[in-house]
Amino acid sequence: MSASRLPYQSWHRLGANTLPWLLPLLILGAWEYAARSGLLSTRVLPEPWAVVKAAWHLVQTGEMWANLKVSAGRAFAGLAIGGGLGLLLGLLTGLFVPAQVALDTTLQMLRNIPPLAMIPLVILWFGIDEGAKLFLVALGVFFPLYLNTFHGIRTVDRNLIEMARSYGLSGWRLYRDVILPGALPSILVGLRFSLGLMWVLLIVAETISSSSGIGYMTMNAREFLQTDVVLVGILLYALLGKIADVAAKGLERVCLRWHPSYT
Amino acid sequence: MSAAARTQLLRDSAPAGRERPVAGAAIPASDRNGLAVSIRGLEKHYGERQVLRGLSLDIARGSFVAIVGRSGCGKSTLLRIVAGLEQADGGRLEIGAASSCPACEDRPEVRLMFQDARLLPWKSVIDNVRLGLPRSALPAARDALRDVGLEDRAKDWPAALSGGQRQRVALARALVHRPQLLLLDEPLGALDALTRIEMHALIERLWREHGFTALLVTHDVQEAVALADRVVVIEDGAIGLDQALGLARPRARGSQEFAALEDRVLTRVLQQHGADPGALASPAEQIDALRQEGVRWVI
Ligand SMILES: Nc1ncnc2c1ncn2[C@@H]1O[C@H](COP(=O)(O)OP(=O)(O)OP(=O)(O)O)[C@@H](O)[C@H]1O
Ligand SMILES: [Mg+2]
Numbered sequence: 001m002s003a004s005r006l007p008y009q010s011w012h013r014l015g016a017n018t019l020p021w022l023l024p025l026l027i028l029g030a031w032e033y034a035a036r037s038g039l040l041s042t043r044v045l046p047e048p049w050a051v052v053k054a055a056w057h058l059v060q061t062g063e064m065w066a067n068l069k070v071s072a073g074r075a076f077a078g079l080a081i082g083g084g085l086g087l088l089l090g091l092l093t094g095l096f097v098p099a100q101v102a103l104d105t106t107l108q109m110l111r112n113i114p115p116l117a118m119i120p121l122v123i124l125w126f127g128i129d130e131g132a133k134l135f136l137v138a139l140g141v142f143f144p145l146y147l148n149t150f151h152g153i154r155t156v157d158r159n160l161i162e163m164a165r166s167y168g169l170s171g172w173r174l175y176r177d178v179i180l181p182g183a184l185p186s187i188l189v190g191l192r193f194s195l196g197l198m199w200v201l202l203i204v205a206e207t208i209s210s211s212s213g214i215g216y217m218t219m220n221a222r223e224f225l226q227t228d229v230v231l232v233g234i235l236l237y238a239l240l241g242k243i244a245d246v247a248a249k250g251l252e253r254v255c256l257r258w259h260p261s262y263t
Numbered sequence: 264m265s266a267a268a269r270t271q272l273l274r275d276s277a278p279a280g281r282e283r284p285v286a287g288a289a290i291p292a293s294d295r296n297g298l299a300v301s302i303r304g305l306e307k308h309y310g311e312r313q314v315l316r317g318l319s320l321d322i323a324r325g326s327f328v329a330i331v332g333r334s335g336c337g338k339s340t341l342l343r344i345v346a347g348l349e350q351a352d353g354g355r356l357e358i359g360a361a362s363s364c365p366a367c368e369d370r371p372e373v374r375l376m377f378q379d380a381r382l383l384p385w386k387s388v389i390d391n392v393r394l395g396l397p398r399s400a401l402p403a404a405r406d407a408l409r410d411v412g413l414e415d416r417a418k419d420w421p422a423a424l425s426g427g428q429r430q431r432v433a434l435a436r437a438l439v440h441r442p443q444l445l446l447l448d449e450p451l452g453a454l455d456a457l458t459r460i461e462m463h464a465l466i467e468r469l470w471r472e473h474g475f476t477a478l479l480v481t482h483d484v485q486e487a488v489a490l491a492d493r494v495v496v497i498e499d500g501a502i503g504l505d506q507a508l509g510l511a512r513p514r515a516r517g518s519q520e521f522a523a524l525e526d527r528v529l530t531r532v533l534q535q536h537g538a539d540p541g542a543l544a545s546p547a548e549q550i551d552a553l554r555q556e557g558v559r560w561v562i
């Protein structure tokens with residue numbers, strides 16, 4: 001009986017694997033057709049094939065790699081500064097009550113300011129050079145990491161801490177073996193939030209003004225009506241976002257192997 | 264003081280420079296009998312609520328005492344005070360006054376096993392067992408795991424274990440320290456009936472082999488009668504009933520003596536329920552009602 005059901009099952013699996021791709025392929029086909037037949041002006045959207053060719057051209061001239069490097073560099077520098085600071089302050093306020101009393105209220109007030117609302121001020125402070133972009137990204141990624149680290153440490157199971165103390169753990173060993181691992185799931189959630197915000201803020205910052213990076217590449221192409229290059233830029237941002245997300249998920253899977261929902 | 268205790272004390276005052284075992288693991292069980300516990304007039308309140316009112320209890324070394332009582336009567340509080348996790352407001356607590364353990368006069372080894380296993384989910388089973396111990400304790404941790412029949416799960420995460428297995432790991436974690444007094448706070452409360460009976464046999468065996476004093480809090484009168492030398496009922500923050508069990512081990516749960524003792528303890532505990540307005544008429548009727556429904560003796 002089970003043997004006779006096998007072919008059906010394998011068809012079923014094949015269908016489940018290909019069906020989700022059917023619609024994107026159809027859209028792509030329709031788009032290509034519309035662009036070739038002139039229904040769709042190239043000023044609105046170039047044909048997909050032109051986008052591929054533009055991408056290839058940018059790879060060959062080395063422009064793509066150079067701009068990608070600049071953008072990724074900005075993103076991760078901002079993440080390192082803002083996220084690192086958020087993690088540090090979160091640990092500080094989470095672990096030490098005096099630090100919490102002194103800092104938390106202020107930080108909770110500041111977090112209500114959307115980072116993008118700071119743009120005029122940031123331009124006044126930093127002009128339109130690298131500093132402005134780093135500051136915006138750092139500001140954006142700071143709060144998710146700070147809040148989640150603080151929250152993670154505060155919600156570590158009190159019973160586990162009591163148990164560990166009764167087994168003689170204290171000081172640094174208590175932090176290393178109980179409190180930090182207990183807060184880690186929450187910290188990693190904060191990291192994933194931060195990564196999402198990181199790209200948004202970078203795109204905004206680069207679009208406003210820059211002389212290098214993917215944002216520069218797309219804005220430059222816009223002036224020359226090179227819609228294909230603009231599309232390449234958009235797709236690159238999407239790709240970078242996806243890579244960061246996959247990396248964060250991988251980190252979760254490695255760091256939270258013990259967690260039943262990550263195995 | 265007994266003759267045996269005196270000789271051990273004499274042995275202890277042997278010339279200095281004698282190698283003294285550092286971790287408890289190296290000391291054979293026979294040398295490390297259980298600790299006696301003496302509690303006098305223990306008082307504890309949380310805010311306005313008085314939980315323990317002059318509770319006194321003496322526990323002989325190496326004995327197995329079960330504590331039963333209504334929910335919220337202060338059983339956990341008592342255990343936590345004995346374990347040193349909570350400070351009493353009054354009274355006296357002496358652990359190991361009559362002890363004659365040669366290697367542990369500085370700090371009595373008291374271990375508490377909680378209702379939930381409280382394993383660190385991010386540490387493997389074996390690392391949980393050797394929590395707070397140096398790397399050199401690894402063989403001892405393995406032995407303890409073997410003792411509870413889980414040596415093949417050493418590398419697993421706690422999340423991969425069943426409830427009963429987790430409690431066995433928690434038991435092993437306590438055993439590595441060679442406790443002289445093991446406090447068990449409803450360790451089997453969350454387990455199914457079959458697993459409980461297996462755990463009873465395990466705890467009884469370990470108690471016999473290791474010779475620690477055991478203090479077990481339970482909601483299950485049958486469990487108390489199956490395991491303990493003595494069942495103590497806490498009422499109104501003090502000891503209400505102190506029932507010695509003269510049953511031979513291993514115990515047959517079906518025997519008449521067993522059932523009679525179980526009834527006696529249960530009646531006493533239910534009397535308190537009877538004092539509540541709106542409770543059933545008499546304890547005996549309640550027991551009969553429970554019997555007819557085929558309910559096990561769980562308070
Ligand atoms: N940390 C605390 N703060 C305030 N009240 C407490 C605290 N711990 C216990 N109590 C109170 O003390 C009383 C005794 O609690 P305890 O946990 O010792 O009961 P118990 O006999 O173990 O009950 P159960 O069988 O349900 O576990 C309860 O009324 C409880 O509300
Ligand atoms: Mg309790």
